[in-house]
Amino acid sequence: MPEDRVVPDKICYGAAISSCEKGRQWQIALDLLADMPKTKLTADEVNFSAAISACAKVGHWQGALGLLDDLDSLLLKPNEVTYSAAISACEKGSQWQIALCLLRLMPMRKVIPNQISYGSAISACSRGGMWELALGILGLMPECSVEPDEGSFNAAINACDKGGRWQLALSLLSRMVSLALPPDEISFSTVISSCGKVGQWQLAVALLSLMARRQLQANEYSYLAAIGACDRSRNWQLVLDLLRLMLESGLPVSSFCSNAAIAACGSAGRWQLALRLLRRLPAASLEPDELSYNAAMLSCQRALRWRAALELFGEVAVVRGLPSEIGYRTALMACDAGLQFASEQAILERTACLAVLGLQK
């Protein structure tokens, strides 16, 4: 830009730093921030907040804390956005204790935490498996004159989900209704997922249909959660029904959902059905990805159809490029099934897989 005699201002730098965030280039974001004085520009709190976000994106919490310190030495005053971004950096970096310290620090620095600051702190607890703390913070918000919004509740529901407390997740959902804070697609999808994890597939499916009655369009996430619930209860017929329902409601079936459906067929021992689904993906204008193949391969492996699994394994390289480590591991397990039949091919393939994985024996 200087060559064109257009001098970048703070906002240009802010935009550039923000692009670094999107491209996960925190180092370049910090370099840009450090370069500002060279062009006689003084970085402001917005530039710093953008740089903290760039660190947050990749979980680089130390970088975010360093920038908070830099703000202090420059006598710049961080605002609620700055702190929320730093709390989020701690969340992504799995540092819930530090996230909570920052939340407590805010009032001491005369910055009033808002819904987003609390939401980020709740998420930090969620990632750290501290669901009780997450609920505690949610409960604390009204006392601090901040009314929880959908985001706060959804973060808390997520904490319950991660902590395996599906009943609590469900009760938060009904609390939202009673508070006239209508649960949205995220609230429902997360609760459906937590019901599914404990085998409550009937409840999961009931919640999915409740969404429609509440004028909410079930989306990819909702269906994926419901398919997962059916997978765990080995209800492959219902999985197929759900896929059909998705198509009928005009939702594009995502690769997440179709791959989960292939996996569900495999869990239920229906390996041929899994293969059929894999083969039918193109007809639904879906390109099978490596996960589709891995799910299908695993289905075959579980049914001890090692030859079918190895055929798929061979296809992956041709269709999708080299298999990933998990692809090799799945193939390896399939070979082990083949060893029971003392198959020459299984032994050879097994040795090849071991070599690629860098394992001996």
Place this chain on the structure above:
DNA sequence: CTAGGGTTAG
């Protein structure tokens, strides 16, 4: 120009 809430295999 900056901040929170959700996705598949083993």
